[in-house]
Amino acid sequence: MFEQDLNTYWETVVNTIQDGIMIVDKTGTIVSVNQAMENLTGYTSDDLVGNHCSVLGCDLCLNSRGHKGEKDWCRLFEIGSLYRRRCRLILKNGGYREILKNASLLRNSRGQAIGAVETFTDITEIIKKDHQIEAFRRELRSEDGFHGILGTSPLMKQVFELIKNAAQSDAPVIILGESGTGKELVANAIHAISPRKNKPFVKVNCAALNECLLESELFGHVKGAFTGAVRGRAGRFEAARGGNFFIDEIGDLPLPTQVKLLRVLEEKVIERVGDNRPIPVDVRIITATNQDLKALVENGLFREDLYYRINVIPITLPPLRDRVNDIPILAQAFFEHIRLKSGKNIKGISDAAMAALLRYHWPGNVRELKSAFEYAFVVCHRSLIEPHHFPPSIFDEQAPKAKKRWVSLDPNEAKRRELIKALKKAGGNQSQAARILGVSRVTVWNRMKKFGIHLTRQVPA
Numbered sequence: 001m002f003e004q005d006l007n008t009y010w011e012t013v014v015n016t017i018q019d020g021i022m023i024v025d026k027t028g029t030i031v032s033v034n035q036a037m038e039n040l041t042g043y044t045s046d047d048l049v050g051n052h053c054s055v056l057g058c059d060l061c062l063n064s065r066g067h068k069g070e071k072d073w074c075r076l077f078e079i080g081s082l083y084r085r086r087c088r089l090i091l092k093n094g095g096y097r098e099i100l101k102n103a104s105l106l107r108n109s110r111g112q113a114i115g116a117v118e119t120f121t122d123i124t125e126i127i128k129k130d131h132q133i134e135a136f137r138r139e140l141r142s143e144d145g146f147h148g149i150l151g152t153s154p155l156m157k158q159v160f161e162l163i164k165n166a167a168q169s170d171a172p173v174i175i176l177g178e179s180g181t182g183k184e185l186v187a188n189a190i191h192a193i194s195p196r197k198n199k200p201f202v203k204v205n206c207a208a209l210n211e212c213l214l215e216s217e218l219f220g221h222v223k224g225a226f227t228g229a230v231r232g233r234a235g236r237f238e239a240a241r242g243g244n245f246f247i248d249e250i251g252d253l254p255l256p257t258q259v260k261l262l263r264v265l266e267e268k269v270i271e272r273v274g275d276n277r278p279i280p281v282d283v284r285i286i287t288a289t290n291q292d293l294k295a296l297v298e299n300g301l302f303r304e305d306l307y308y309r310i311n312v313i314p315i316t317l318p319p320l321r322d323r324v325n326d327i328p329i330l331a332q333a334f335f336e337h338i339r340l341k342s343g344k345n346i347k348g349i350s351d352a353a354m355a356a357l358l359r360y361h362w363p364g365n366v367r368e369l370k371s372a373f374e375y376a377f378v379v380c381h382r383s384l385i386e387p388h389h390f391p392p393s394i395f396d397e398q399a400p401k402a403k404k405r406w407v408s409l410d411p412n413e414a415k416r417r418e419l420i421k422a423l424k425k426a427g428g429n430q431s432q433a434a435r436i437l438g439v440s441r442v443t444v445w446n447r448m449k450k451f452g453i454h455l456t457r458q459v460p461a
Contacts (some may be wrong), residue, residue, distance in 0.1 A: 431443060
């Protein structure tokens with residue numbers, strides 16, 4: 001009785017499924033489609049049933065010879081199934097949809113293939129969002145930043161120039177800056193443009209491991225070197241051979257380990273824990289810290305000789321409070337990234353919210369700014385982010401409220417205003433304006449053309 005009921009209601013079950021379903025016989029003739037398949041393609045069931053499945057124009061078509069006979073007309077009948085294969089369907093109106101396709105053969109009681117069932121999941125919006133994200137990434141890699149590090153302020157342009165120069169050297173680099181300023185991003189950028197970019201890039205955080213584990217991670221160990229060392233293993237220095245090795249939070253490196261690191265820098269050799277055989281390693285060392293290493297040296301917590309050995313090319317990242325002009329650019333990046341990821345229909349932020357961001361002192365720097373937008377997207381259920389949507393530490397209720405109006409986070413507006421200001425300061429001289437902005441004269445000319453700025457008339461305010 002249950003089987004009979006199931007057969008009776010099977011059509012209802014299939015039409016409840018949101019993915020498109022199509023059944024074909026062994027010649028490729030469509031014998032059944034569900035309601036979702038009709039919605040997906042624009043064809044009705046009457047349009048499809050009785051026609052060959054090639055009517056859908058799937059660019060994943062597995063026709064082996066292009067004919068529609070009963071034998072070997074499609075490789076699906078040879079391989080038996082498809083799983084999560086991306087393809088494109090031609091719709092009734094001539095458009096197309098991006099889909100994920102699954103397919104399996106249908107067999108009779110004797111195991112003979114009598115047809116196939118295929119499911120179609122619409123991923124058009126996902127693909128569209130992926131394209132938006134990639135376009136956004138390309139924009140972030142353009143003139144507003146440098147290998148994922150955003151900023152147009154003079155301080156950050158100096159940092160970018162230092163990174164470019166340091167990357168071409170093999171001398172040790174130390175990246176200094178408060179927590180959250182992006183020290184790891186700088187290390188990534190150095191590796192990405194260095195001659196060692198096609199070799200390994202290995203990282204270790206000294207604050208994350210105790211002394212015993214840290215030495216083993218850095219230098220490796222031999223079997224029986226300590227309790228639990230049931231087999232020998234190579235360390236991260238060996239894994240980084242030929243590439244760059246990034247040691248984060250170098251200020252937390254224990255004194256005994258500092259001695260071993262000094263030997264790596266001076267002799268280019270390591271010894272595994274529990275062994276005394278030297279192993280040559282060719283690595284370029286990049287370190288980072290948010291601590292005052294000079295003070296640690298004075299207090300006997302950091303070796304002076306190691307300090308001078310790693311402090312060959314220092315790169316200091318400014319705190320966010322010292323580059324306030326970069327906040328709108330960073331806000332744009334975080335806003336767009338989180339909006340795309342969350343799918344929320346939030347269009348911008350108010351003047352009051354932007355004023356709150358510019359007024360705040362940002363002890364957590366860029367990392368805290370990103371967290372503030374993640375928080376705002378959780379609590380905001382309107383189209384506009386207001387100050388109270390940010391964490392309480394940022395939203396100061398006692399501060400005077402700015403006039404409420406919608407502000408686009410489009411960085412082009414900031415560039416336009418920056419260009420106008422530079423041209424005014426330069427008296428209309430494009431070469432001088434280029435020097436003020438730290439860009440080429442061609443870039444200034446291109447921006448003037450893009451924003452419709454003409455020196456033959458008064459520069460707009």
